Amino acid sequence: MIKKENMSYNKITFQRILKSGITKFFRGGLISVATVLVMSLSMLVFGGVLVGGIFVNGIISGVEDKVDISVYFKLDSPEEKILSFKEDLESNINVKSVSYVSKEKALESFLGRHKGDTLILRSIETVENNPFSANLDINAKSTDKFEDITRFIEASAYSSLIDIDSMGKQKITFRQNEEAINKLSNVLSVSRKIGFSVSGILALIALMVAYNTVRVAIYNSKDEIAVMQLVGASRSFIRGPFLIEGLIHGFISAVFTLLALYGILFWTGERIASAFGGLNIYTYFVSNILQISFILLVAGALLGVLSAQFATKRYLKV
Amino acid sequence: MIYFDKVSKVYSPTSIALDDVSFTVAPNEFVSIVGQSGAGKSTLIKLLLAEEKPTSGNVFFESHDVHTLDQKELPLIRRRIGIVFQDYRLLSHKTAFENVAFAMEASGKSDEEIQRDVPHVLELVGLMDKAWHFPHELSGGEKQRVAIARAIIVRPDVLVADEPTGNLDPKNTWEIINLLEKVNVLGTTVILATHDKGVIDSLKKRVITLDKGKLIRDDQKGKYVL
Numbered sequence: 001m002i003k004k005e006n007m008s009y010n011k012i013t014f015q016r017i018l019k020s021g022i023t024k025f026f027r028g029g030l031i032s033v034a035t036v037l038v039m040s041l042s043m044l045v046f047g048g049v050l051v052g053g054i055f056v057n058g059i060i061s062g063v064e065d066k067v068d069i070s071v072y073f074k075l076d077s078p079e080e081k082i083l084s085f086k087e088d089l090e091s092n093i094n095v096k097s098v099s100y101v102s103k104e105k106a107l108e109s110f111l112g113r114h115k116g117d118t119l120i121l122r123s124i125e126t127v128e129n130n131p132f133s134a135n136l137d138i139n140a141k142s143t144d145k146f147e148d149i150t151r152f153i154e155a156s157a158y159s160s161l162i163d164i165d166s167m168g169k170q171k172i173t174f175r176q177n178e179e180a181i182n183k184l185s186n187v188l189s190v191s192r193k194i195g196f197s198v199s200g201i202l203a204l205i206a207l208m209v210a211y212n213t214v215r216v217a218i219y220n221s222k223d224e225i226a227v228m229q230l231v232g233a234s235r236s237f238i239r240g241p242f243l244i245e246g247l248i249h250g251f252i253s254a255v256f257t258l259l260a261l262y263g264i265l266f267w268t269g270e271r272i273a274s275a276f277g278g279l280n281i282y283t284y285f286v287s288n289i290l291q292i293s294f295i296l297l298v299a300g301a302l303l304g305v306l307s308a309q310f311a312t313k314r315y316l317k318v
Numbered sequence: 319m320i321y322f323d324k325v326s327k328v329y330s331p332t333s334i335a336l337d338d339v340s341f342t343v344a345p346n347e348f349v350s351i352v353g354q355s356g357a358g359k360s361t362l363i364k365l366l367l368a369e370e371k372p373t374s375g376n377v378f379f380e381s382h383d384v385h386t387l388d389q390k391e392l393p394l395i396r397r398r399i400g401i402v403f404q405d406y407r408l409l410s411h412k413t414a415f416e417n418v419a420f421a422m423e424a425s426g427k428s429d430e431e432i433q434r435d436v437p438h439v440l441e442l443v444g445l446m447d448k449a450w451h452f453p454h455e456l457s458g459g460e461k462q463r464v465a466i467a468r469a470i471i472v473r474p475d476v477l478v479a480d481e482p483t484g485n486l487d488p489k490n491t492w493e494i495i496n497l498l499e500k501v502n503v504l505g506t507t508v509i510l511a512t513h514d515k516g517v518i519d520s521l522k523k524r525v526i527t528l529d530k531g532k533l534i535r536d537d538q539k540g541k542y543v544l
Binding site for chain 2: 010012013016023024027028223224226227228229230231232233234235237
């Protein structure tokens with residue numbers, strides 16, 4: 001029997017693979033430069049999708065947070081019962097948060113909103129008792145959960161505390177704005193799906209472009225790979241330098257991408273924020289730079305190494 | 319040492335590269351395999367190196383059928399067979415020194431052995447002064463000498479040369495043939511595939527003649543007869 005080699009991954013072999021990979025990258029000249037450039041562009045699309053996805057999600061979440069259900073209670077409803085009802089609602093899986101607005105707080109905020117309006121302030125003064133009712137503002141985990149939450153409220157033992165409007169219906173704002181909220185919910189849901197699909201397609205295209213770039217670079221070495229095998233090099237010894245080279249390509253591309261993203265977001269962050277409102281994407285990028293750098297560097301390294309792994313497999317058949 | 323047992327290689331019904339070829343090569347022999355282009359010389363070498371599989375028959379290196387070896391065993395056999403090609407097939411991004419050293423690195427030799435043996439072999443092929451040149455900076459003859467240095471650096475049991483002088487002028491041709499003879503004298507079996515009549519006739523060694531994939535002659539001190 002032939003003695004199987006045991007040197008595949010020993011220290012000296014690893015050092016040789018590492019040295020060979022680094023040398024190969026620097027001697028690669030134009031091919032190395034072209035590979036890094038194309039991979040950088042792909043990574044930029046990937047990074048753009050990553051940051052853009054967070055931005056779009058931020059806008060959608062911002063809109064969702066602004067939509068809530070308010071439940072208004074009868075003037076004589078005891079506060080402790082309303083607070084018990086609040087606890088019940090908080091334990092509902094569809095509810096994100098519930099805030100209690102007391103009668104006093106409601107009056108205070110009304111007065112605050114109409115500070116300069118003397119007519120309204122005088123009208124309030126003429127009413128002896130506080131005319132405002134206490135209410136609960138409920139945020140749902142997503143806008144399509146409002147229907148379920150409203151049903152939960154209507155079926156609750158505390159529903160008798162809820163005030164009745166002039167039409168004879170309970171004062172639950174969802175029922176009053178049901179159609180508009182459902183439309184908004186649909187728009188947000190479709191927006192999320194479109195955003196997710198577009199991100200997925202763009203990321204996939206970026207990955208394919210990067211993989212093909214590495215594959216073309218390795219295709220140029222296919223004859224040399226065959227010779228290395230005929231000279232008696234093991235598969236790992238041949239593949240290793242290509243993986244190291246892929247790692248370097250991916251790492252440098254990730255650094256270029258980070259620099260490019262920084263520059264692009266620096267110039268556009270403020271403008272996008274004022275155009276679409278809400279999140280300043282540049283501020284978000286800078287405050288999360290460590291996590292984004294980590295994701296891009298790991299993605300770049302994985303992209304380079306895995307592309308080289310698949311591409312060399314194709315030619316390691318002699 | 320090497321045994322071809324009823325080996326056939328059929329690419330298609332109209333393209334039969336080798337047809338029921340059997341022969342043996344003993345240790346320290348110098349065997350020339352001759353034939354016109356398309357006779358099956360290169361296919362025979364590819365089968366020995368397990369670069370291709372035979373349609374039928376077996377190729378043995380010592381007791382090992384080379385086509386039944388797995389991907390970990392095959393490199394170990396290939397390290398015992400040095401190979402030289404007509405088109406040199408050097409690693410373009412490595413210098414002459416690094417090309418020769420690559421074979422030793424692949425065999426797991428130590429850095430000390432590499433630093434000691436590579437200059438010695440480059441000296442033997444007369445290329446010490448071009449050790450740090452890349453292949454594109456070398457002439458055809460120089461490239462072929464680097465290829466021979468790479469093939470013999472690991473002291474293989476067999477050196478296989480597939481048309482090694484096909485791209486060389488007469489002066490370089492004889493230098494390469496002299497090198498192969500020297501390697502053989504030092505104890506390495508040499509298999510030379512060529513269609514150069516002048517080279518074969520002057521060697522006066524064993525000649526195996528192929529014609530249209532069939533082995534038609536096997537002469538101990540043969541000449542190029544076709």
